[in-house]
Amino acid sequence: MSRSNRTSGHPSSPLSRRRFARLAGAAAAVSFVAAPFVARGQAAGRVVVVGGGFGGATAARYLKKAAPELTVRLVEPAARFVTCPYSNLVLGGWRELESISHGYEALRDRWGVELVRDEATAIDTAARRVRLGGGDSLIYDRLVIAPGIALRAPEEGGIEGYDAAAHARMPHAWKAGEQTLLLRRQLEAMPDGGLFVLAAPPNPFRCPPGPYERASLIADYFKREKPRAKILILDSKETFSKQPLFQQAWARFYGDMIEWVSLAADGKVVRVDAASGELETEFGTLHRADVANVVPPQQAAAIARSAGLADASGWCPVDARTFESRLAEGVHVIGDSAIASPMPKSGFAANSQGKTAAAAVIAALSGQGQPQPAWVNTCYSHVAPGYAISVAAVYRAGASGIEAVEGAGGTSPLDWDDANRKLESAYADGWYDSITADMFS
Ligand SMILES: Cc1cc2nc3c(=O)[nH]c(=O)nc-3n(C[C@H](O)[C@H](O)[C@H](O)COP(=O)(O)OP(=O)(O)OC[C@H]3O[C@@H](n4cnc5c(N)ncnc54)[C@H](O)[C@@H]3O)c2cc1C
Incomplete structure (x- = not known):
């Protein structure tokens, strides 16, 4: 990408409501796990995604999947993403690190996401500009930020x-x-x-x-x-x-x-x-x-805090329906950095929120009403070979924020037999394969 392409221009005008409505009407709405999505359309606008992990890679992929004509730039310094999920299996000697490392090639080659191999060093939310470590800047109409966590230093x-x-x-x-x-x-x-x-x-x-x-x-x-x-x-x-x-x-x-x-x-x-x-x-x-x-x-990652997206808790308050920041317009904070309680800070949650943010961004750029999302989370844990346990929950955006749906989910029963624990360990492997495919294929 040329420097001028990155820095020139102003935030473009939103996709015309009439044009979007025509396109949206031409195809049935596509439904994903997290939220109903708008149909494929000739979306105009520049979206920058900061962080290519569970939240960011998902958001970038689903933005292009639903609105291929959006310009989506994914800012991530690493060439390959190593997942925290299944890293405990590496510690236990069950897996090699390579098997939990994933490249971004499919996001670029299959979906048309522009990969910006750099670090976001500053974000000017008033000017809608992301400064990069290499010196360039990216202008955005909408920003999705999913930089994960920071470990608190002694003085923090x-x-x-x-x-x-x-x-x-x-x-x-x-x-x-x-x-x-x-x-x-x-x-x-x-x-x-x-x-x-x-x-x-x-x-x-x-x-x-x-x-x-x-x-x-x-x-x-x-x-x-x-x-x-x-x-x-x-x-x-x-x-x-x-x-x-x-x-x-x-x-x-x-x-x-x-x-x-x-x-x-x-x-x-x-x-x-x-x-x-x-x-x-x-x-x-x-x-x-x-x-x-x-x-x-822990606390939200440094770039989220320096951009003024975090409150005194060190985490980023967001609107429950859109994950748009409560502190900066046009910025969606997803994944571990966001305050999404009672949703846990998990890869599954970040992946769901990535889809929510993608839908919200497209709705905002097209002038459409925001979708009404619901989310699922399941966290599997391996405990011994062929023996795993899980906790699951369903969430929705309610009047007071994100709410757990009563009676949905729970943990695997204490009195389950070994056959069920073994099934859960197979489900865990299936979950890992499918969520990483949902991000990187
Ligand atoms: C040991 C362990 C096991 C886990 N197991 C599970 C599990 O089984 N299931 C589950 O659902 N979750 C699990 N998790 C949680 C999961 O890893 C996180 O919740 C998830 O990664 C959060 O996604 P995210 O997008 O917020 O952050 P991440 O996935 O960490 O992605 C953040 C990305 O942002 C990039 N970044 C940071 N700063 C910048 C910057 N300034 N500019 C550009 N890029 C930047 C980073 O390089 C990184 O690639 C586990 C976590 C741990 C530690």
Whole structure:
């Protein structure tokens, strides 16, 4: 893409209502999981999508799928996206990192998304301009931003001592890729009989069941390779997602290998010393880990905060129907950065929100009324080979924001037999294959 193409022009006029109505009337509306979509049309307008993960890749793909004539530019610095979902399987030695890495070629070649391999360094929401690390700027009519999370630094309400340098000694592995491999290497190097400590974060955070699936799969690895090893989960919460199901399975498969310490029982880690491997809790207890996995408190990614899209909580308030920012017009914030509670910060949720944002952007550019979305979320967790559990829920946009639909969803039953747990593990694999195909094929 030429520099002039990126920087020239002004926000173009919205797609004419008459023309859109004619086109929309010519074909039946296409329905996706998340929201009814407008029909294919000769959409005009420039949409910039920042972040090519679960939210952003989905939004870019569905924007072009529904309105091929939109100019959609996806700003993402990485050549390949490594999914956090299934990264715990890499830690457990069940998968290689390559199998959870995905390229953007189909978005470009099949759907016509313009890939901008760069980082967004500043967003001027008044001028509708995104500045890139390489020096160029992109003008947009509508912006979709899905940059994920940032880990809170010590001075931002994070853990004392857990600064960027400490990430190399005590990996968080809460963004998949190098950090995942680093933690895996540390686990491999840990002696049998060693102590692995996982510091789990307070709410809200990316992937509520993630720390506990991680402990399970690392326990499976230890059971095979280092049966005298111990896992200590120091938690900043009183309870956690799918807790009875996890604890039931831990007792059955791993005996007393995994110990979980709640907030009230002194689980909150307040300080770490990366050099010595020490973690200190709120009440002053010192734990010396052979391998420490520190998952600190979180907030919206830096670019969302610097663009003025976050409130005092560090997360981005949005309109429940459109995911348009409550703080900047023409900007849709989706995925983990957004405040979408009670939806969890999950890849499944971000993917659904990507479709919602795509529909909302097209409706806004065409002057049509906004669709009425509903969403589904299922989070599967592997706990042992051929044994998985899940939690599911259905949501809709209500008068007071996003609401969980009462009576829909729930967790897999505690008394299910092994055949059902095995089915859930197959469903989990199916979910992974289908959602990544929905983003990258
Ligand atoms: C261990 C673990 C396991 C998980 N398992 C599951 C699971 O089984 N199921 C599930 O549904 N969810 C799971 N999740 C949660 C899921 O990974 C996140 O909820 C999801 O990735 C959020 O999508 P997102 O689009 O908000 O952010 P991401 O998917 O993280 O994408 C953000 C993208 O934005 C890019 N970016 C950031 N800043 C900029 C910038 N300035 N300019 C340009 N690009 C930028 C990043 O490079 C990244 O590619 C798991 C998470 C973890 C940590």
